[in-house]
Structure formats: structure tokens, C-alpha cells
Amino acid sequence: MKIFKKRTILALTITSLILVTVWFARVQAASNFFSEIKLIIQVYQIIQNEYIEKVEPSKLIEGAIKGMVESLDDPHSRWLDAEEWKEWNVEKEGEFGGLGMVVGVRDNFITIINPLESTPASKAGLKPGDKILKINGKSTEGMSLNEAVAKLRGEVGTQVTITIKREGVPELMEYTLTRELIKLPNVEKKILEDSIGYIKIIGFTNENTSKELRDALTSLKKMGTKSLILDLRDNPGGLLTQAVEVADLTTGRWWNC
Numbered sequence: 001m002k003i004f005k006k007r008t009i010l011a012l013t014i015t016s017l018i019l020v021t022v023w024f025a026r027v028q029a030a031s032n033f034f035s036e037i038k039l040i041i042q043v044y045q046i047i048q049n050e051y052i053e054k055v056e057p058s059k060l061i062e063g064a065i066k067g068m069v070e071s072l073d074d075p076h077s078r079w080l081d082a083e084e085w086k087e088w089n090v091e092k093e094g095e096f097g098g099l100g101m102v103v104g105v106r107d108n109f110i111t112i113i114n115p116l117e118s119t120p121a122s123k124a125g126l127k128p129g130d131k132i133l134k135i136n137g138k139s140t141e142g143m144s145l146n147e148a149v150a151k152l153r154g155e156v157g158t159q160v161t162i163t164i165k166r167e168g169v170p171e172l173m174e175y176t177l178t179r180e181l182i183k184l185p186n187v188e189k190k191i192l193e194d195s196i197g198y199i200k201i202i203g204f205t206n207e208n209t210s211k212e213l214r215d216a217l218t219s220l221k222k223m224g225t226k227s228l229i230l231d232l233r234d235n236p237g238g239l240l241t242q243a244v245e246v247a248d249l250t251t252g253r254w255w256n257c
């Protein structure tokens with residue numbers, strides 16, 4: 001009985017030490033956290049009290065949040081402000097007024113990645129790799145992708161002028177294009193020789209990608225397609241959920257690839 005009591009007391013002592021250690025670690029972590037937050041508050045107060053111009057509190061808070069996310073140095077993580085979130089939802093819907101091209105940032109300039117078929121961009125002869133040096137006369141050097149997209153999109157029927165630099169062409173080219181209603185296609189399909197099916201996934205930008213792929217796969221199978229080429233070149237990415245659903249659809253249970 002005495003041995004049992006001693007073991008019980010020892011177990012309780014060890015448990016208490018563990019709990020105290022955990023508690024102390026949490027207190028220390030909380031202390032460090034509040035110390036860092038205090039520094040942020042101090043900077044905020046200095047700007048509000050000493051800066052030459054009045055700054056909206058929401059702008060400072062959003063700047064701090066954006067800075068935290070950017071400090072991760074992760075190209076797949078970024079903070080969306082209200083305007084960027086609005087643009088993201090427009091893309092998810094799959095329709096907007098624009099020129100019909102996928103763009104990105106290359107060498108610090110806005111660059112065309114892929115002009116979509118039967119859109120103002122493709123009709124004008126714009127090509128992948130074309131650098132957009134100016135939009136309506138404003139240089140795109142150092143311009144954010146979101147700012148460029150906002151300038152290229154607009155009300156259907158309105159015009160936008162872009163200045164293009166094409167590799168191998170010494171002179172700059174200027175195009176004035178009329179915005180049209182762009183319905184983002186996610187999938188293009190066709191049949192090649194020897195009953196080989198070809199599907200190009202343009203992007204995972206909106207929530208219709210997996211549905212369009214499923215329809216394309218079903219259509220190609222009905223046409224007697226025996227194998228498949230899945231083309232993901234120049235795909236800018238998009239919704240992770242759609243990428244996962246597309247991966248499920250293109251497994252061996254559908255095709256021998």
C-alpha cells in the first residue's frame with residue numbers, strides 16, 4: 001500500500017511539473033507575441049501622430065497584414081484587398097468585359113501568356129511572349145498584375161490601346177482593341193491521328209473547369225478515342241479544388257495515358 005502511495009505521489013509530481021512547464025512556455029510565447037504587437041501599435045501611433053499627412057487607419061492595418069503575408073516569401077500566398085477580391089470573384093464567374101488573353105509578369109513587364117481563341121486579342125494577332133510595354137500610354141514596367149488587369153478589363157464596347165514589344169521585331173507595335181464579353185474557356189479538345197484525343201486545359205480559374213473536362217472526356221470517348229494527350233502548357237493555375245477534381249478525372253480509370 002505504501003509503495004502504491006509513493007508511486008501515485010511521484011506520478012502526480014511529474015504531471016504537475018509537466019503542466020507547469022507547458023503553462024510557462026505558453027505564458028512566455030504569449031509574452032513574446034504581445035511584445036511584438038506592442039511594437040506594431042507604437043509604429044501605428046507614431047505615424048498617426050507625427051506623419052505630415054493624415055493616413056486612414058484601415059490603410060495602415062491593411063499594409064501591416066500585406067507585409068506579414070509577403071514576409072512569407074511564398075509565391076502562392078498573398079493578401080487580396082477588397083478590389084482584388086472583387087476581381088477574383090469576377091474570374092470565378094467566368095465572364096467579364098476584356099480583350100481575351102492570359103497575362104503575367106515577365107522581366108518586370110506585363111506579358112501575354114496565352115491569347116484566347118476568337119477574342120479581340122487573338123483576332124489582332126497578339127502572340128504568347130508579347131510584352132505589353134504600355135496600356136493607354138502608361139508604362140507597365142513594375143506595374144502589378146492586378147493593376148494591369150484592371151486597366152485591360154472594362155465595359156463591353158469600350159477601347160483600350162496597348163503598345164507591344166515582340167521578340168525579333170525591332171519596332172514597337174500599337175493596337176487599339178475594343179473590349180468584348182469574354183467567356184473564359186477552360187478546356188479545348190480535338191482528335192488527332194490514330195484516334196488520339198487532345199485536351200488543353202487553359203486554366204483552373206473558375207469552378208467550371210472539372211465539368212468542362214468531364215464533358216470533353218465523355219465526348220472524346222464517344223468518338224472512339226483510345227488514348228489522350230493532356231496539355232497543361234501556359235496554364236496559369238487557379239482554384240486548388242478544380243486542380244484536384246481534374247486530377248481525379250484523368251486517372252487510369254478513364255484513360256490509358
